[in-house]
Amino acid sequence: EVQLVESGGGLVQPGGSLRLSCAASGFTFSSYWMSWVRQAPGKGLEWVANIKQDGSEKYYVDSVKGRFTISRDNAKNSLYLQMNSLRAEDTAVYYCAREVYYYDSSGYGQGGAFDIWGQGTMVTVSS
């Protein structure tokens, strides 16, 4: 079964740090871009960061640049998000998600989507 399982969430004080993990199974993890997506309580979805298959490219939403670091260990089929200098506005459920890229019959790219999601892990930043 294709599966993503997040862990590492919890309560942390403002300015603190937390490391999230995502364990992948049921597919060739090293073949996919991977992302973190978050959702603040009662709010919509926000893409946070992603990482290329070999870890050579990483991208972040502006609000977390310089504070969050995405990484992966393909030998362990695992994705990570190191979160430093946490703020109250980082409070959210954090999902890891697999990116899949689609191509038409001519081989022309049709963009990417998140086809597999974990169950999410809650991060609460509060004193």
Add this chain to the structure above:
Amino acid sequence: DIQMTQSPSSLSASVGDRVTITCRASQSISSYLNWYQQKPGKAPKLLIYAASSLQSGVPSRFSGSGSGTDFTLTISSLQPEDFATYYCQQSYSTPPLFTFGPGTKVDIK
């Protein structure tokens, strides 16, 4: 940055109704538009990719259309399990950055 809007923000409908949700991008995104369904306490589920392609396993009552800046998700005959929040998401940006719309909540009339 590409901004996404959705309308309406919420709607009430009955089982069997035809439901249409609109998503608009702040600039042309070709057909690089996906739709997701999210139920309370659950992770989102991919319904439609590349504006109009149905994800495997998704019922055929769901359909998507549009290109450029204006897109539509249609549920042809609303079922009880379809009451949820729906999000559009663009994947046009390079490098691969993603933006979601604010969501449309579909509840029972």
